Every structure is written in structure tokens, then in C-alpha cells.
Amino acid sequence: MGYINVIYDGHVQDIGDVGPFKNGELCGTTGKSKRLEAVKIWLETDLDLGIEYEGQIQDIGWDATKKAGELCGTQGQGKRLESIRIRLTGADAEKYDVYYGVHAQDIGNMNWAMNGERTGTEGMSLRLEGIKIIIAPKGIVMSPDTILKFMKAEPKPAAPVTPAAPVGNLYGNIICINPGHGGSDPGACGDLRESDMNLTVALILGLMLTERGAQVVYTRTSDVHVYLSDRPVIANNAGADLFISIHHNGSSDPSSSGTCAICYPESDAGIRLAILCLNGLYNRLGLQQRGLIQRDDSDVTYTDMPAVITEASFASCSADCALFQNGGAELEALGILDGILAYFWVAA
Ligand SMILES: [Zn+2]
Numbered sequence: 045m046g047y048i049n050v051i052y053d054g055h056v057q058d059i060g061d062v063g064p065f066k067n068g069e070l071c072g073t074t075g076k077s078k079r080l081e082a083v084k085i086w087l088e089t090d091l092d093l094g095i096e097y098e099g100q101i102q103d104i105g106w107d108a109t110k111k112a113g114e115l116c117g118t119q120g121q122g123k124r125l126e127s128i129r130i131r132l133t134g135a136d137a138e139k140y141d142v143y144y145g146v147h148a149q150d151i152g153n154m155n156w157a158m159n160g161e162r163t164g165t166e167g168m169s170l171r172l173e174g175i176k177i178i179i180a181p182k183g184i185v186m187s188p189d190t191i192l193k194f195m196k197a198e199p200k201p202a203a204p205v206t207p208a209a210p211v212g213n214l215y216g217n218i219i220c221i222n223p224g225h226g227g228s229d230p231g232a233c234g235d236l237r238e239s240d241m242n243l244t245v246a247l248i249l250g251l252m253l254t255e256r257g258a259q260v261v262y263t264r265t266s267d268v269h270v271y272l273s274d275r276p277v278i279a280n281n282a283g284a285d286l287f288i289s290i291h292h293n294g295s296s297d298p299s300s301s302g303t304c305a306i307c308y309p310e311s312d313a314g315i316r317l318a319i320l321c322l323n324g325l326y327n328r329l330g331l332q333q334r335g336l337i338q339r340d341d342s343d344v345t346y347t348d349m350p351a352v353i354t355e356a357s358f359a360s361c362s363a364d365c366a367l368f369q370n371g372g373a374e375l376e377a378l379g380i381l382d383g384i385l386a387y388f389w390v391a392a
Pocket residue numbers: 224225231232238291292
């Protein structure tokens with residue numbers, strides 16, 4: 045199952061055409077008192093997946109249903125969009141949810157709507173000013189709020205969710221585990237050393253993966269120094285199917301806590317892997333959700349296979365270290381295992 049890009053552009057009062065935007069970016073304006081007059085929405089996907097939408101237009105009412113790329117609304121008539129509905133179509137629509145959030149006059153950001161629900165100001169004669177749209181695989185995200193965190197990496201505490209038992213085997217898969225840092229490079233330090241935390245989780249995860257039938261390759265299995273540039277090479281030479289780079293975070297603020305993951309923005313498979321591991325870690329550890337970070341980083345940029353860097357908690361945070369030492373290391377490995385199993389087994 046692939047990751048779906050949703051693209052959209054808009055027509056804004058006094059500005060004209062804006063966009064295209066994608067995957068949760070704001071199309072339109074906020075706080076400028078300018079009406080959104082029209083939108084076009086389309087998808088980038090090879091799947092049997094389409095998108096259709098209707099807008100409620102000032103003085104006109106609900107417009108006819110529009111299909112991917114068609115203009116919904118008006119241009120040059122000075123009429124505001126007031127509400128919108130969006131839904132997915134096609135055989136693969138059952139595997140995905142579409143979420144959309146609007147910014148409305150006098151109201152601000154409204155709650156995310158999904159899968160054909162109406163959002164906006166129907167009957168209140170208020171203008172829409174901006175819209176954001178996201179498409180997410182079903183079962184991977186827990187709520188529209190969570191999706192927003194994935195896209196924007198905005199920290200927000202979340203209650204732990206009772207995790208499902210991981211299912212599936214990994215026979216035939218080669219997985220490279222990279223415990224970050226080591227030897228003369230301890231990484232982030234607090235009550236624990238990051239390099240030790242990384243190695244502990246790596247070895248637990250490696251056993252779990254082996255029990256499921258995977259062949260596991262490590263970049264290190266003891267407290268030794270390995271050059272950063274050599275780590276992707278080890279995975280590439282092994283022909284690994286996935287690269288799991290285990291790190292922990294550090295901050296000068298000892299109260300900083302929580303979970304994030306890093307992936308390479310050009311790899312759809314890597315993004316999917318990272319979201320799944322992030323979700324597994326959120327569910328297992330229940331720490332603050334710091335979201336997905338897409339950026340160039342040696343581990344994820346120079347690996348030939350889908351890759352993720354996990355930062356499950358902070359070595360510089362005493363509470364995170366205490367959790368780690370009281371069952372948290374095992375939960376962390378389980379969370380990453382959940383993500384790996386979901387990568388291969390959930391609706392693929
Ligand atoms: Zn690190």
C-alpha cells in the first residue's frame with residue numbers, strides 16, 4: 045500500500061490563484077479576511093483511488109459534484125465558499141481516509157472533517173478562508189489530531205492507547221538495525237547515555253525480529269565506534285529490506301520529553317515505515333507525540349532501502365530514563381516491531 049499525495053490549489057479574493065499545496069499545507073489565508081472562492085483537488089497515486097468534492101457557494105448553494113482537478117466554486121464573481129465535502133472513490137478507497145480542515149471567518153480553525161462529512165459555515169453566511177487536506181491509510185492514524193501531528197510535528201501530549209498484539213512473520217526479510225553512536229561517541233547524555241540506550245533496544249529488537257523469522261544485520265553489537273558514513277553501507281551491502289536506526293533525543297531543557305521519528309522526504313516507503321514505527325512507539329510508550337520529521341540525514345538519505353531513525357525518548361530527561369529502565373526499553377522495541385510488522389502485513 046502506497047502513501048498518497050493529495051494536491052490542491054485555490055482561488056483567493058484579491059490574490060487570485062494560489063498553490064499547488066499538498067498533504068496538510070494551508071491553501072488560502074488566515075487572519076487576512078479574504079474569502080476562498082474556489083478549490084481544485086487531485087491525487088498522485090497509481091492505485092484505484094479517486095477524489096470528488098462539493099462546495100457550498102454564496103447565493104448559489106451546493107455545487108454539483110466535482111472530480112479530481114475540476115474547479116469547485118467560482119472565480120471573478122466575488123462569491124465565497126461557505127462549506128465543503130470531500131470523499132474518496134474507487135476500489136482502494138476502503139483503505140484510506142481523507143481528512144480536511146477549514147479556517148472560517150469569525151470561527152478560525154474548525155475541527156477536521158473526514159470522508160464526505162460537511163465542514164464549514166452552512167447557514168451562517170461566513171466565508172471559508174483556508175483549507176488543509178490529508179489522506180492517510182486507514183488503521184494507521186488514530187484521529188484527525190494525530191494526523192496533524194504527523195504532518196506538522198506539533199508537540200501534544202496523548203494518552204496511551206492499548207496496543208494490539210503484533211501479528212505476522214518476517215521470513216525472507218533482511219532487516220538492518222543501527223544502534224546510533226557508540227565507543228568514543230556517547231550521543232545525548234543524561235541519567236543514561238544515548239549510545240547505551242540505543243544498543244539495548246537494538247539487541248532486544250533484533251531478538252524479536254529473529255523470532256519472527258527475519259535475518260538481522262547489525263551495524264554494531266557492542267560499545268564500539270562506527271563511522272556514520274559506514275552505517276548505510278553495511279545495510280546496502282547486506283541487501284537489507286529495511287534500515288532501522290535507533291537513537292534517543294537530547295535537549296538542554298531537562299523537561300523535554302517525547303517521541304519523534306526521522307525519514308527521507310523523497311521516499312514514500314520510508315515515510316510510511318516511519319509513520320508506522322512512530323505509531324507503534326506512541327501506542328507502546330504513551331509519551332508526548334513530537335511527530336514525523338522529513339529531512340536529509342545520513343542514515344535515511346544514503347540507504348538504498350526504506351529507512352527510519354527513531355527517537356523514542358530523551359536521554360536528557362530523567363522521567364524518560366526512568367521509564368526506559370522500568371520496562372520502557374522492551375516497550376520501545378515492541379513499538380518498533382509493531383511498525384515493522386505493519387509495514388509488511390497491514391493492508392499491503
Ligand atoms: Zn543520536
